[in-house]
Amino acid sequence: MAVQTVASTTPADDSGEAPFGPAAALSCRECGTRYPLSPVFACQECFGPLEVAYDLPLGDPEGLRRRIEAGPANIWRYAPLLPVPADVTGKQNLNPGWTKLVKADNLARELGITGGLYVKDDSGNPTHSFKDRVVAIALEAARTFGLTTLSCSSTGNLAGAVGAAAARAGFRSCVFIPHDLEQGKVVMAAVYGGELVAIEGSYDDVNRFCSELIGDPIGEGWGFVNVNLRPYYGEGSKTLAYEIAEQLGWRLPDNLVIPIASGSQLTKIDKGLQELIKLGLVEDKPYKIYGAQAEGCSPVSAAYKAGHDVVRPVKPDTIAKSLAIGNPADGPYVLDIARRTGGAVEDVDDEQIVDAIKLLARTEGIFAETAGGVTVGVLRKLIETGQLDPAAETVVLNTGDGLKTLDAVSETTGPTATIRPTVAAFREAGLA
């Protein structure tokens, strides 16, 4: 199909500055049709996903690096590479990012990794998951488009991130979750005072509902961060790639292990790494991207292992609810990236997830939510099965805080002993 551009205009703000910074247009990832920057998400020609295309600041990597390094300790240090205005730091936003890259020597020793291991710990974001990154970008797009209600379909973390960002920015929020989420995530989504609606169904049912709501007059003026603002929202995940490279001293690791829910995060991290190479901010070298799923919701892993390039949806059944998307929108692209980079897609069962949560906590003092258990568990499995080279440098993502998914470990963790407050009792319990 010939690449075409659908005519319209891109909004300009009152100052005359580009409200989307270096972003030039939306482009269909399937057929290349270009659209003006607007709150649309699917291609009119082929239904393919739209993503932000840029006029990147090429030609002066040293100057760009200095500008980034002089920026704030949050994602806005990368504003020259994001669809946001240059004065974004002056807006009411949660300012997420610049989370710790933890050198995980103890975990590396346990897993037999000799090439170096890092945990990118995104539990340090304002609402304790990586979702603050994507919501921050979507919020700025909503502001530019004049939308007044911030919304989403969510497996929990996103609902909290949207509720908090909306509260901070003075937007109304109305978020939708499956009815059976973990208590911690429900509370974290509700506490910010917006509307929280539990839907009787799975995440995929919630997602479908939101897709239909946006086509209804009710949805006018609404910014569904992961539906009609999805092209902008997704770009927030690129900042994980930028931070990892910058925190490593402006270089790329050999391997990255990334969780897969919809697959958006993994595809955008790859996009971010490619941009860094193109901009000359890092040396061009090979890297491998590994995707991690829970066995109870592993449609991408199943497709990878079967050699397929399409993903057959499944009905999720796993404790890793933040990854429980049975019909992952970006699944086909995850397969492309894993194969292109020489990585893989693997899955672990619920018991392995819990073991991995405890392993990370015990070795590095990081309490991950179930998604972090999935990535660490998959990392262990990749090494055991010879799919990941332990002599190579690896970064594994923890995308959320274990306090949100206490249920996953509460049955198998607790006091070592309950005793009377005496030294004798302590001794009798065999703890002296």
Next chain:
Amino acid sequence: MSASVRIPTILRTYTGGQAEVQADGATLAAVIESLEKNHAGISARVLDEAGKLRRFVNVYVNDDDVRFSEGLATAVPDGASVSIIPAVAGG
């Protein structure tokens, strides 16, 4: 056999802005053929060059994702509700 088809925003240029239209057919393939008769051009948006559902289109017949059943051969009972939805949301 008549079904009620919910049309996503990006296809409403083919239905004169209507969010819901009627179509005939005992299977999803027949329903799409019927849609094409009354709203020329819509079929090529939903189906690829090989006549298969495009990979970023989700279609539901009475709340069931047709990828869990028979795809284009999925039966569409009289009075059924068919929803066509872009698959690129969520996550």
